[in-house]
Amino acid sequence: MYRLLVTGQKGQIGQAIRDRIQDQGWDVLFTDIDTLDITNAKQVQSVFKRFKPDVVVNASGYTDVDKAEYDTAAAESINAYGVYLLAIQCHNLGALFIHFSTEYIFSGHGRRAYLEDDTPTPLNVYGRTKLQGEQYIKTYLSRYIIIRTSWVFSEYGQNFVTTMLSLSRETAPIRVVNDQIGCPTYAGDLANLVVDIAKDYHAETGRYRFGDYNFCSDSDSDSDKNSGVSWFDFAYAVFEELDKYKPGEQGRRLIGVTSEEYASIATRPKNGILDCHKISLIFRPSDWRCKLRHVIAITMT
Numbered sequence: 001m002y003r004l005l006v007t008g009q010k011g012q013i014g015q016a017i018r019d020r021i022q023d024q025g026w027d028v029l030f031t032d033i034d035t036l037d038i039t040n041a042k043q044v045q046s047v048f049k050r051f052k053p054d055v056v057v058n059a060s061g062y063t064d065v066d067k068a069e070y071d072t073a074a075a076e077s078i079n080a081y082g083v084y085l086l087a088i089q090c091h092n093l094g095a096l097f098i099h100f101s102t103e104y105i106f107s108g109h110g111r112r113a114y115l116e117d118d119t120p121t122p123l124n125v126y127g128r129t130k131l132q133g134e135q136y137i138k139t140y141l142s143r144y145i146i147i148r149t150s151w152v153f154s155e156y157g158q159n160f161v162t163t164m165l166s167l168s169r170e171t172a173p174i175r176v177v178n179d180q181i182g183c184p185t186y187a188g189d190l191a192n193l194v195v196d197i198a199k200d201y202h203a204e205t206g207r208y209r210f211g212d213y214n215f216c217s218d219s220d221s222d223s224d225k226n227s228g229v230s231w232f233d234f235a236y237a238v239f240e241e242l243d244k245y246k247p248g249e250q251g252r253r254l255i256g257v258t259s260e261e262y263a264s265i266a267t268r269p270k271n272g273i274l275d276c277h278k279i280s281l282i283f284r285p286s287d288w289r290c291k292l293r294h295v296i297a298i299t300m301t
Contacts, residue, residue: 001027002054002198003026004026004029006018006056006059007038007057007058007059008058009030009031009032009059011156012159012187013187015154015157016191017195018030020192029053032060038078038086039081044085045089048089048092053095054201055096055097055201056086056098058083058100061100062077063126065104065124065268066265068124068126068129069125076129082133083137084133087140087141090141097137097143098145098147098197098198099133099137101130101133101146102127103182103269104124104127104130104269106127107121107269108269109121109270111271112275113228113274113275114274115275116148116275125266142210143210144210145210145211146213148212148274151234152186153295155294155298156187160231161296168246173254174235174254175261175262177231177256177257177262179230179259179270180231181228181273182216182228182230183217183218183228183288184288185215185217185285186295213278214274214278215276217291232254232256239252
């Protein structure tokens with residue numbers, strides 16, 4: 001039977017994959033730190049030896065960008081060393097490794113959307129450790145697909161959308177950064193992409209070549225050129241949708257501030273837009289605004 005190992009089952013992408021993969025008829029092992037600590041070499045080796053996966057999907061990661069600045073060892077352990085251990089075992093078994101990375105490997109100093117082969121120059125610890133993970137994969141594997149994505153949101157767990165919904169209960173104005181541009185991405189789209197890649201690999205149809213892919217949702221499903229939005233724009237869209245369930249929210253006072261005024265611990269790229277032309281020839285993303293409506297509808301009902 002076709003076997004898939006999925007790490008990070010409690011995260012947004014992991015939960016989204018679980019909800020979309022059960023009817024495929026595959027043998028899928030979902031894990032999290034309680035059942036597979038990817039930074040524990042013996043544990044990783046044991047799980048691989050017992051389960052013998054054909055495909056490994058790494059949906060785990062250290063994602064607290066600010067905390068990573070002073071918790072560097074933990075970020076490196078999960079985002080780099082853990083990926084190294086998974087890559088080694090994938091090499092030993094000849095398994096396909098599907099891994100999620102981030103636009104934070106780029107500096108954001110460029111004016112155009114980032115291509116897969118642009119030179120990475122991360123500004124913070126999180127981006128640096130994610131890049132290290134990518135480099136380990138490319139050192140030890142030829143059968144891999146790295147999916148770089150951005151601004152992931154969903155109905156699962158904590159993310160920007162759920163944070164804005166929580167803040168809606170407060171009366172104080174909400175300060176949101178207005179000079180960082182990126183692409184909101186629905187976790188369900190990433191899960192559907194994983195399922196499609198796994199199906200393609202199993203059928204040996206060769207639609208997906210091994211390597212790097214940028215993937216994020218768009219506000220224009222008829223175009224593969226993603227113009228992106230600011231965090232402020234994203235927040236405004238959240239409250240615009242919330243207004244349908246709680247009238248008056250659209251007029252909530254949002255205050256746009258610069259990155260410098262917001263003063264986060266970690267420096268973030270001003271331009272986080274990913275060029276998704278390569279993946280769009282194979283798999284089309286959803287309109288993120290449609291998915292935002294879906295997420296808020298689920299949350300509010």
